[in-house]
Amino acid sequence: xxxKILIPRFLDEVAPRFDLAxxxxxxxxxxxxxxxxxRTVVLPQASSEKLCHLILTENINTVIxxxxxxxxxxxxxxxxxxxxxxxxxxxxEALARYMEHTLKPGDILWERQIEGRHV
Amino acid sequence: MTTIPSPLITELLxxxxxxxxxxxxxxxxxxxxxxxxxxxxxxxxxxxxxxYSLPEAYGFPCRTILRSRACIQNCPARNxxxxxxxxxxxxxxxxxxxxxxxxxxxxxxxxxxxxNPVGFVETLEDMRMIKELHVKxxxxxxxADIVGRSPQLERVFQTxxxxxxxxxxxxxxxxxxxxxxLVAEAIHQTSNRASGPFIKINCGALPETLLESExxxxxxxxxxxxxxxxxxxFRLAHNGTIFLTEIGDLPLALQVxxxxxxxxxxxxxLGSTQGFKxxxxxxxxxxxxxxxxxxDKRFRQDLLFRLNVAxxxxxxxxxxxxxxxxxxxxxxxxxxxxMDKTIQxxxxxxxxxxxxxxxxxNIRELRNIVEYAANIANEPVIGPEHLPAYLTEQATxxxxxxxxxxxxxxxxxxxENNGGPTPAPVSLPKTWALAERDMIMEALIQAKGKxxxxxxxxxxxxxxxxxxxxxxxxxx
Numbered sequence: 241x242x243x244k245i246l247i248p249r250f251l252d253e254v255a256p257r258f259d260l261a262x263x264x265x266x267x268x269x270x271x272x273x274x275x276x277x278x279r280t281v282v283l284p285q286a287s288s289e290k291l292c293h294l295i296l297t298e299n300i301n302t303v304i305x306x307x308x309x310x311x312x313x314x315x316x317x318x319x320x321x322x323x324x325x326x327x328x329x330x331x332x333e334a335l336a337r338y339m340e341h342t343l344k345p346g347d348i349l350w351e352r353q354i355e356g357r358h359v
Numbered sequence: 360m361t362t363i364p365s366p367l368i369t370e371l372l373x374x375x376x377x378x379x380x381x382x383x384x385x386x387x388x389x390x391x392x393x394x395x396x397x398x399x400x401x402x403x404x405x406x407x408x409x410x411y412s413l414p415e416a417y418g419f420p421c422r423t424i425l426r427s428r429a430c431i432q433n434c435p436a437r438n439x440x441x442x443x444x445x446x447x448x449x450x451x452x453x454x455x456x457x458x459x460x461x462x463x464x465x466x467x468x469x470x471x472x473x474x475n476p477v478g479f480v481e482t483l484e485d486m487r488m489i490k491e492l493h494v495k496x497x498x499x500x501x502x503a504d505i506v507g508r509s510p511q512l513e514r515v516f517q518t519x520x521x522x523x524x525x526x527x528x529x530x531x532x533x534x535x536x537x538x539x540x541l542v543a544e545a546i547h548q549t550s551n552r553a554s555g556p557f558i559k560i561n562c563g564a565l566p567e568t569l570l571e572s573e574x575x576x577x578x579x580x581x582x583x584x585x586x587x588x589x590x591x592x593f594r595l596a597h598n599g600t601i602f603l604t605e606i607g608d609l610p611l612a613l614q615v616x617x618x619x620x621x622x623x624x625x626x627x628x629l630g631s632t633q634g635f636k637x638x639x640x641x642x643x644x645x646x647x648x649x650x651x652x653x654x655d656k657r658f659r660q661d662l663l664f665r666l667n668v669a670x671x672x673x674x675x676x677x678x679x680x681x682x683x684x685x686x687x688x689x690x691x692x693x694x695x696x697x698m699d700k701t702i703q704x705x706x707x708x709x710x711x712x713x714x715x716x717x718x719x720x721n722i723r724e725l726r727n728i729v730e731y732a733a734n735i736a737n738e739p740v741i742g743p744e745h746l747p748a749y750l751t752e753q754a755t756x757x758x759x760x761x762x763x764x765x766x767x768x769x770x771x772x773x774x775e776n777n778g779g780p781t782p783a784p785v786s787l788p789k790t791w792a793l794a795e796r797d798m799i800m801e802a803l804i805q806a807k808g809k810x811x812x813x814x815x816x817x818x819x820x821x822x823x824x825x826x827x828x829x830x831x832x833x834x835x
Contacts, residue, residue: 250431256422257453260431289822307426307453315822318829326455328423346455352361352418355393359361359418 242276243269245338246300247331248291249280254331258308259288265331266298273339288312295321304334304343363417384598386554388462388483391469394476396421396436407556407595408462408483410455414587421481427452427464435466436479443468443476449486461486488548505541506689509679515542515671522669523549528621530606530666531644533673536721539644540604542671547600552640555599558592563608571613572629581630593626596639606666607647607658614659621665641666676718676725683714683725690726691741694733702733706742712750720791727791734818749794796831799824803833 245268247254248261255261262285268277283290292312295303302322316323327334329349337343352359367375379400382389388405390398398416401424406412411424422430427450429435435446445467453459463484468476505512522529523546531539540559547557560574572581576591593601603609609617620626621641625634643666652658676683687705695702705713709732718724728747736745743751798817806812814824828834 256426256430257428259453260428308457309453309459310457311822311826313457314829315825318825318834325457328419348419348423350419350423353395353397354399354418355397356395 241271243302244298244300245269245302245304245335246295246298247304247334248306249331252330252332254304254306254327254329254334256306256328258291258305258312258325260286261291261305262286264291264294266300267335269339275335275339292316295319302338304331304338361414361417363414386556386598388485390421390425390481390483392421392436392479392481394478396434396479398424399478403590403595403597404556405483406590407558408454408460408485409452412587412590425452425481425483426454427462429464452483461490505538505545506686507679507682508685509674509682511674511679512682515673518671519546520549522546522671524551525669526550526640527668528641528643528666529668530649530670531642531673532649532670533644533646534675534721535646536723537673537675538722539646539673540602542673543600543602543604543642543644546642547602547640550600550640552599556596557600557602558596559602559604560592561604562613563605567610567613570610571616574613575616575626576628578628578630581628585630589628591626591628593620593637593639594635597637598639600640600642603641603643605645606643607645607649607652611657611659614662618659618662618665621662676721683718684710686722686725687713687729690729691733694730698733700733700736701739702736702741703739704741706740708743709741709746712743712746716750724791727795731791731795747791747794747798749791792831795827796833799827799831799833 244266247265247267248258249255249263249265250261255263262283264281264283266277266279266281267275270276281294283294288309292315295316296319300321302324303316304324304327306326306328308323308325313323313325324338324343324345326346327343327349329347333349334343334347337347337349366378368378368381369375379402382400382402385402386404388408389400389402390405391400393399397418398421401409401411401413401416409416409424409426416424421436422434429448429450435448445465447463447465449461450464451459451461463486465482467480469478469480471477505516507513507516519542529543529546531542533539543559544557547553560570562570565573572585572589572591574592576589576594577585579585579588603617620637624638625636627634649658649663649667653660653663676686687710691702691704694700713728720727728750731747732741732745736742738745799813802813802816803810806816810824810828811821814821817824819827825834
């Protein structure tokens with residue numbers, strides 16, 4: 241089955257907040273789990289409602305996002321959309337992990353560092 | 360594996376001061392960040408507000424854990440002008456439970472002995488109560504959010520401030536919809552623990568195994584999937600209040616553990632041999648008859664004795680003389696201002712129906728009826744035609760129906776005389792929920808299944824409609 245994934249984006253990372261994202265990446269994966277298409281959608285303004293509308297009109301199967309309010313999380317779940325929330329880190333890595341089937345809700349993909357040193 | 364340092368503050372007092380302990384009990388969220396805004400330390404209040412523990416947050420960028428509006432829009436730590444001096448501003452965060460919490464944040468730089476910046480300290484104050492103050496301020500006949508002027512509620516109002524000032528465990532009983540949660544929160548907010556956390560646990564909402572880990576926490580490796588230490592709700596409520604709602608649904612095994620805690624105020628997280636001393640005030644609530652449950656051996660008598668230090672029984676609405684009218688006006692004012700409508704009041708016919716009704720769902724049901732009427736009415740006065748159909752249809756034969764549908768009314772007379780428990784409410788043949796469900800179905804049929812159109816007909820937003828459809832299982 242072809243899969244469509246949406247990742248709200250902030251700079252090069254998964255947007256920390258779903259409701260404040262003004263950009264989203266829509267990725268299409270082939271039946272063989274290969275990346276077929278990747279495009280960026282710029283939203284006129286940040287809004288959970290508008291992002292949900294985009295998710296529905298684009299027939300997205302999976303949303304990978306950061307913090308999302310319960311109301312919108314439940315709405316997307318109700319629409320049978322898989323929501324992998326509380327993900328933090330570079331969106332490319334989030335996508336790569338999703339394609340490897342190792343991404344889980346709550347995953348933080350940054351390295352732990354204090355004062356520039358790995359901890 | 361990440362090792363979290365437990366630093367000492369030296370040179371302040373002769374013995375070194377444990378930095379973590381010093382900040383753990385302060386009722387304001389505190390985080391220490393390095394110059395790259397990576398989390399070095401967070402205190403217990405910060406953990407409770409964000410839902411992330413220190414081991415989970417250590418070394419990660421602040422925005423990953425805090426998830427505030429400012430992180431995206433105007434992080435003061437990134438602004439060169441603002442980052443050199445303390446900066447305080449209002450903001451909001453979305454925590455791990457997906458709740459949006461209004462907060463006041465303060466970010467201040469920290470310096471070494473030579474005055475070089477070495478990081479930041481960030482504080483987080485929960486503004487939920489303050490934000491709601493404009494609604495709460497100076498309500499006559501009210502205590503916090505509880506409105507009423509009946510002698511029955513007056514007695515409760517007199518007791519609440521006294522009980523709030525004590526540190527005794529409180530058991531709140533009352534039928535569903537009588538405001539047990541509101542009372543618990545009001546007690547916390549007017550107590551000396553108001554600046555501490557108010558942590559609510561619904562004992563009926565989680566399976567037994569999860570509930571134990573949720574309430575008491577667990578040690579890393581205690582069971583499969585326990586990859587981090589979890590502090591548990593009791594530790595998060597330290598110096599605050601813990602509210603156990605639906606205590607009657609607490610499994611027997613956990614009742615024993617709770618009993619042990621009430622005796623020595625020490626909690627033992629799952630899989631840990633080390634206990635933690637916790638200073639919390641306990642408030643429990645239930646709509647069940649705990650005495651009967653004790654007799655049925657479903658609730659421990661010794662736990663009941665310990666919880667029942669002070670008991671507040673909230674009278675059902677039908678026993679609160681004159682409060683129905685007060686609440687009708689109160690909620691109508693609230694809803695009409697929320698909906699930007701200019702509804703002046705109820706017609707005399709509508710008032711007759713509303714004041715005669717028995718409200719088995721108590722204030723929750725009354726509020727829903729008013730919300731429905733305020734939604735439907737396009738005129739300045741609410742008439743019977745704006746009320747849910749089940750009220751007007753049953754108006755004629757209500758007298759006899761009431762006799763059949765309210766068996767607990769007779770029991771409650773005894774209950775209130777001896778200050779005993781509230782029996783469980785019975786399920787009613789026709790309820791507001793049922794009427795609302797029918798209304799949604801009707802609107803959907805009329806709109807030929809188009810939810811947008813149905814929502815418009817009902818005067819609701821799309822999200823309200825889907826939420827209610829989900830609630831009534833109409834989304835299948």
